[in-house]
Amino acid sequence: MPRIAYVNGRYVKHRDAAVHVEDRGYQFADGVYEVCEVARGFIVDMTRHLDRLDRSLRELRIGWPMSRAALQIAMTEVIRRNLVRDGLVYLQVTRGVAPRDHVFPAAHVKPSIVITAKRADPRALAAKAEKGISIITVRENRWERVDIKTVGLLPNVLARQQAKEAGAHDAWFIDADGSVKEGAASNVWIVTKDNVLVTRQADTGILRGITRTTVIDVARKLGLSVEERDFSLAEAKDAKEVFMTSATTIAMPVVSIDGHSVANGHPGATTDAIRAVFFDVAEKTRTH
Numbered sequence: 612m613p614r615i616a617y618v619n620g621r622y623v624k625h626r627d628a629a630v631h632v633e634d635r636g637y638q639f640a641d642g643v644y645e646v647c648e649v650a651r652g653f654i655v656d657m658t659r660h661l662d663r664l665d666r667s668l669r670e671l672r673i674g675w676p677m678s679r680a681a682l683q684i685a686m687t688e689v690i691r692r693n694l695v696r697d698g699l700v701y702l703q704v705t706r707g708v709a710p711r712d713h714v715f716p717a718a719h720v721k722p723s724i725v726i727t728a729k730r731a732d733p734r735a736l737a738a739k740a741e742k743g744i745s746i747i748t749v750r751e752n753r754w755e756r757v758d759i760k761t762v763g764l765l766p767n768v769l770a771r772q773q774a775k776e777a778g779a780h781d782a783w784f785i786d787a788d789g790s791v792k793e794g795a796a797s798n799v800w801i802v803t804k805d806n807v808l809v810t811r812q813a814d815t816g817i818l819r820g821i822t823r824t825t826v827i828d829v830a831r832k833l834g835l836s837v838e839e840r841d842f843s844l845a846e847a848k849d850a851k852e853v854f855m856t857s858a859t860t861i862a863m864p865v866v867s868i869d870g871h872s873v874a875n876g877h878p879g880a881t882t883d884a885i886r887a888v889f890f891d892v893a894e895k896t897r898t899h
């Protein structure tokens with residue numbers, strides 16, 4: 612069965628799915644995106660993802676390409692047509708196709724929308740989480756509006772590549788003052804020796820991750836305290852547990868930072884507990 616993508620109102624074979632060469636996403640990274648987890652046949656936290664999409668679009672003054680209700684149907688349909696039970700759904704909206712010019716195109720130019728879905732093996736993810744991952748740190752070099760989920764991800768791409776070449780799984784952006792911003796595609800958390808969960812406040816310095824928000828709900832349910840504040844790399848290296856959150860990994864334990872073992876070199880009980888109840892706490896939208 613061929614993979615199917617949704618492109619500007621049509622379901623097309625994935626291998627033929629394309630946008631025009633003068634799409635502003637292609638030429639200027641003038642667009643935004645969302646990635647939602649699909650688990651056990653449900654879209655996880657769709658309302659929060661679409662609320663964040665709405666915010667990203669407003670911040671950049673890009674219109675909705677279609678109604679929210681129609682977008683939800685298209686997302687579900689792409690998941691369904693690709694027989695995805697566990698995996699992710701990706702959607703991208705750009706300012707549309709117009710002759711190359713930095714200023715916004717005429718008002719009649721319609722935003723472009725692309726939706727794809729792909730399977731992932733939950734067992735492979737669980738196996739990774741059982742071991743934990745290693746990360747390297749890189750100096751923050753992104754623009755100030757990383758709270759907007761734009762497709763302009765070149766620093767993130769370079770950071771991830773640097774991690775790979777260093778034999779690590781991921782990279783964290785560190786501010787000039789030594790505080791931890793976030794991962795190349797995730798938010799960062801520590802568990803202090805007093806069992807307090809700490810993650811950076813969601814100001815304009817990080818993306819307000821949907822998984823991050825739901826993990827705050829999970830912590831409440833588990834009776835854990837959460838502090839949203841700056842923390843330094845030194846504090847992370849000394850923490851009881853370290854983990855990262857994103858729609859593609861949920862809570863992923865970190866056991867090594869810049870080649871030094873952290874958190875005893877093993878995933879911790881709090882991270883495990885969060886992983887175990889996350890799906891129950893999250894919003895679930897049926898796809899089949």
Ligand code: PDD
Nearest residue numbers: 646795796797798818820821822857858
């Ligand atoms: N990335 N910070 C950054 C820079 C991200 O790119 C992401 C997500 C997150 C976590 O957000 P959420 O919990 O909503 O997934 C934080 C997605 C998964 C990606 O680019 O593939």
